[in-house]
Amino acid sequence: MIHNFPVVVIGKEYHKELYHHIKTMADNESILKEDMDLMFLTDSVEEMKAHLKEYAVKLFGLIKKPMRKRWWFGETERNYKNNNL
Secondary structure, rough: OOOOOOEEEEOOOOHHHHHHHHHHHHOOOOOOOHHHHEEEOOOOEEEEEEHHHHHHHHHHHOOOOOOOOOOOOOOHHHHHHHOOO
């Protein structure tokens, strides 16, 4: 279990019922009221990035690693380079 990890929800209008339900859970003490502080509801990608940088990357010391290529459909590195897939 990860403690104090932020949850970002993008789309205030779309997720307003979800947010209201989670707030009701906190009000009824089904979850801790402090857990509401971990939830960040926004419409802005820039706000989301800043929030995650502050409350996930810095707090947990996350680092960006290069992604390794995964071939799902039998592709190969050679086919990828030759066909610009």
